[in-house]
Amino acid sequence: MADPIIRVQGVTFAYSPESVDAILALQDINLDIYPGDYVVIVGHNGSGKSTLAKHLNALLQPTTGDVWVEQNNTRDPAQTLAIRSTVGMVFQVPDNQIVATVVEEDVAFGPENLGFPREEIRERVDRALEVVGLTEERLRPPHLLSAGQKQRVAIAGVIAMRPKVLVLDEATAYLDPLGREQVLGAVRRLNQDGITVVSITHFMHEAVAGNRVLVMEKSRIVMDGSPRKIFAQAERLRELQLDVPQPTDLANRLHGRLEAFPGDLLSVAEAVDTITEFALRGNARE
Numbered sequence: 001m002a003d004p005i006i007r008v009q010g011v012t013f014a015y016s017p018e019s020v021d022a023i024l025a026l027q028d029i030n031l032d033i034y035p036g037d038y039v040v041i042v043g044h045n046g047s048g049k050s051t052l053a054k055h056l057n058a059l060l061q062p063t064t065g066d067v068w069v070e071q072n073n074t075r076d077p078a079q080t081l082a083i084r085s086t087v088g089m090v091f092q093v094p095d096n097q098i099v100a101t102v103v104e105e106d107v108a109f110g111p112e113n114l115g116f117p118r119e120e121i122r123e124r125v126d127r128a129l130e131v132v133g134l135t136e137e138r139l140r141p142p143h144l145l146s147a148g149q150k151q152r153v154a155i156a157g158v159i160a161m162r163p164k165v166l167v168l169d170e171a172t173a174y175l176d177p178l179g180r181e182q183v184l185g186a187v188r189r190l191n192q193d194g195i196t197v198v199s200i201t202h203f204m205h206e207a208v209a210g211n212r213v214l215v216m217e218k219s220r221i222v223m224d225g226s227p228r229k230i231f232a233q234a235e236r237l238r239e240l241q242l243d244v245p246q247p248t249d250l251a252n253r254l255h256g257r258l259e260a261f262p263g264d265l266l267s268v269a270e271a272v273d274t275i276t277e278f279a280l281r282g283n284a285r286e
Contacts, residue, residue, distance in 0.1 A: 004032035004068075005165060005196055006056055006087070011065035013051060025051040027219040029065070035164070038197045040207040040227075043216035044241045049200045052216070053169045056198060057087035069165075087165040088158035092173045094150035103145075103153055104129065104138040110161045121160075128156040131193075132186040148179025152186055165196040172201065184209060204231075205245040208266045215240060232264040247271040 008031040015023040026048050033039055041049050054060040055067050058074040069086050072079035091097060100106035107128050111121045129135045132152040137145065142153055151171060158166060168187065172180040180203070188209060191197045199206065207213045213230040215223035217240050223230055231237070231248045244252070247265050251274070255263030261278060265271050 002035050005035045005070060006033040006198075007031075007066075007068040008052075008055065009066045009068070011055060011062040011067060013055065013060060013063045017063050025219055026055070026062075029221060031214070031221065033165070033196060033198065035196055036191070036194060037212060038191045038199070038210040039212045039214060040199045040201060040210035041214045041216060042201060042204065042207055042242060044202070047216040048219040049216055050169050051219075053089070053167050053198065053200050056165070056167050057089055058083045059089070085161060086163055087167060088161055088163035089167045089169060090151070090154050090158055090171045092170045094147065094154040097154040097157065098142045098150060101141055102138075103134065103140055103142055106142060106153055107138075107156045107160050110157055114161075124160040124162070125156075128159040131159055131189060132156045133182070146179060148175050148182045151175060151179065151183050155183070155186055155190075159190065163195070165198065166190060168197070168199045168201075170200055170202070172203065172206065180206075204243050207231075208245055215242070227266055228264050231266060234263075 008029050011026055011029040012024070013026040015025055029052060041052065043049050051060065055062065055074065057069070058080050061075050067074040069083045072083050074083055098106050099109055104125050107125045108121050111124050116124070126135075129138055132155055134149065134152055134156060137149065142150055145153065155166070166187070172183050175183065184206060187197055187199065199210065201207065208227050210227060213223070213225065213227050214221050215230065215237070222240070223233070223236070231244045234244045234248065234252050237244055243249070245266060247268050247270060250271055251261065251265035252263045254261045258278070262274060265274060
């Protein structure tokens with residue numbers, strides 16, 4: 001197995017640690033993220049998801065413990081540029097990340113600041129816009145785009161920096177269903193192209209896209225496994241004030257009535273296929 005691209009070792013973090021009002025946001029977090037992973041982190045508000053995300057590219061440094069990005073420790077200021085070139089972040093509100101008045105200029109902003117040659121910048125912008133499906137919008141002002149399109153512009157700006165890891169901190173929180181699917185489609189394509197993805201979300205159905213789901217509660221990681229393994233534990237998730245994807249909820253209910261029906265289905269397509277199969281079996285018996 002390849003070495004982790006990110007390693008979180010014994011990380012505890014407190015806001016205002018010297019104050020009597022210190023807020024403990026992370027407690028003894030240990031986590032390895034491997035190249036090509038698509039890790040989805042879920043948990044209710046205040047569980048520590050976003051605080052953990054900000055540790056992955058040195059926006060925050062641990063109170064105790066270490067975060068390594070490849071061979072670079074986030075505690076070392078001399079390594080910050082290398083870390084942020086490796087780990088790109090996209091946040092909730094795309095308007096906060098858009099700095100230019102034309103889409104292609106915004107996407108080019110990062111590479112230009114790093115002094116890349118003009119031809120390379122052009123190639124990076126072209127590729128980034130192609131990946132997120134916005135080539136035809138390249139000359140439009142960002143303020144005329146939909147919220148989903150703006151978020152894809154923000155993602156394209158990160159892609160143009162050629163990171164190895166993309167961290168999305170509630171990047172679909174304020175989008176409508178169409179906007180969410182547009183953004184998630186772009187993220188899936190990036191992961192298929194080899195970019196490691198870490199996605200923070202409170203939408204359980206988004207977690208199905210990952211190969212790994214982490215559940216956080218009270219500043220700790222309390223569950224870690226494949227989406228099928230995690231969402232099969234519906235009662236445990238409800239104890240943690242979390243839901244399961246609707247197809248999984250339906251599968252659980254059917255499993256309660258029909259023991260042979262699998263209770264760990266994740267997608268609408270899986271549910272439809274399985275229900276059809278059971279219906280055909282019933283007709284065959286008749």
